[in-house]
Amino acid sequence: MNKMEATTKIDSMKQLKVAPWFEDRFRDIESQVREFLKLSGFVSDEPIHIIPASSHEGDNLTERSDRMLWYKGPCLMDSLNMAKPQRRVKQKSLRIPIQNVVKIKDVGSVAIGRIQKGNIPLGTRLYFAPGHLTGEVISIKEGPTESDEGFAGEYIGFRLKDEVTDLVRKGYVASNAEDDPAKPVRSFTSQTIILNYPGQIKVGYTGLVHIHNIQVPCTVVEIKTKLDRKTMQKLEDNPPFVRKNDACIIKWRPFKHICIEQFHICPALGRFIVRDNNQTIAFGIVSEVDSYEVIDPPVPEPDDEADMEAALEAQAEAVRLTETE
Numbered sequence: 001m002n003k004m005e006a007t008t009k010i011d012s013m014k015q016l017k018v019a020p021w022f023e024d025r026f027r028d029i030e031s032q033v034r035e036f037l038k039l040s041g042f043v044s045d046e047p048i049h050i051i052p053a054s055s056h057e058g059d060n061l062t063e064r065s066d067r068m069l070w071y072k073g074p075c076l077m078d079s080l081n082m083a084k085p086q087r088r089v090k091q092k093s094l095r096i097p098i099q100n101v102v103k104i105k106d107v108g109s110v111a112i113g114r115i116q117k118g119n120i121p122l123g124t125r126l127y128f129a130p131g132h133l134t135g136e137v138i139s140i141k142e143g144p145t146e147s148d149e150g151f152a153g154e155y156i157g158f159r160l161k162d163e164v165t166d167l168v169r170k171g172y173v174a175s176n177a178e179d180d181p182a183k184p185v186r187s188f189t190s191q192t193i194i195l196n197y198p199g200q201i202k203v204g205y206t207g208l209v210h211i212h213n214i215q216v217p218c219t220v221v222e223i224k225t226k227l228d229r230k231t232m233q234k235l236e237d238n239p240p241f242v243r244k245n246d247a248c249i250i251k252w253r254p255f256k257h258i259c260i261e262q263f264h265i266c267p268a269l270g271r272f273i274v275r276d277n278n279q280t281i282a283f284g285i286v287s288e289v290d291s292y293e294v295i296d297p298p299v300p301e302p303d304d305e306a307d308m309e310a311a312l313e314a315q316a317e318a319v320r321l322t323e324t325e
Helices: 023-039 076-082 161-167 305-324
Strands: 010-014 049-053 096-104 108-114 119-121 125-129 133-142 145-147 149-151 155-160 173-176 185-194 206-211 214-227 234-237 247-254 271-276 279-291
Touching: 023 049, 049 076, 108 161, 119 133, 133 149, 133 161, 155 161, 185 214, 206 279
Parallel strands: 010 049
Antiparallel strands: 096 108, 096 173, 108 155, 119 149, 125 133, 125 173, 133 145, 133 155, 185 247, 185 279, 206 214, 206 271, 214 234, 214 247, 271 279
16 A cells, blocks of 8 residues: 555465466456555555556566466566665664664674664664663674664664673664654554455454564544545544445554554654454555653763662662553
8 A cells, every 4th residue: 555655566476276277257357456546545656557467477577478368568577677666764863773683692682673764873872662661772683694773674683781781682673862752652643444344343443553673552532534445534523433445533542551653754654554353454554743852861870789779679669560551
């Protein structure tokens, strides 16, 4: 979906033994796919390629198949080569959603994540939300290679001074403590499309929201507006409920502190899906956030080992409090 930061759409249709390569059947499926994309709000300035292909037979993968002379579009490889690479912003404030923290023998704990925007040189003092942790970067690796700096779009592992890395958790967001640090949110508002829910979604409904590297239950506290799914124009204010195929603006409250941002500021931190009963029932983008305005100040550098232990214990307690709220 272009609203979810996809700029190029390529659909490949596989052949089935019961459905030979008949043009009429392909055109029928193609029209259904295009209608689904339209209803989902996908609009692209680039052409949308819908390709009949067979991995088993090799049809339309690297070159056009002579068994479908009626198909005049590009093969799958040509479509991939035409796709434009995603641009990530290096000049904006640093944001790294933490994907994992691993322990490596003879090295220690390493935090892993993709730099969504900004850059991270050695010596940067990071702030982690919602854990209220701070730490100085002492090593950066991109794959097996040591680096002095990480840039937007790179997938890196990094370690922090004084074993602070041990306190970092999956789902935290790292940012520069001295340059627009990330903040946890109390609630957020989203433009949401309901995909497949059998009943009505009302105030009080709770679903499992998957956003960047975390999954957290979130409750609907307000359904602000119902929208026309094709035009996204307002249809109704404060509707009593929404249901399958509706587009709407919803205010959510997460069960615990999370760090997310508006989609237009950082797309990776502002797009999500909602799961319920092992099904994806909705997706959306974050339009507003209610952030905590005051964050804990950076922990001062300890003067001795005792102060070091006290500082680490204080940070560990902050983590425990955050995870239980």
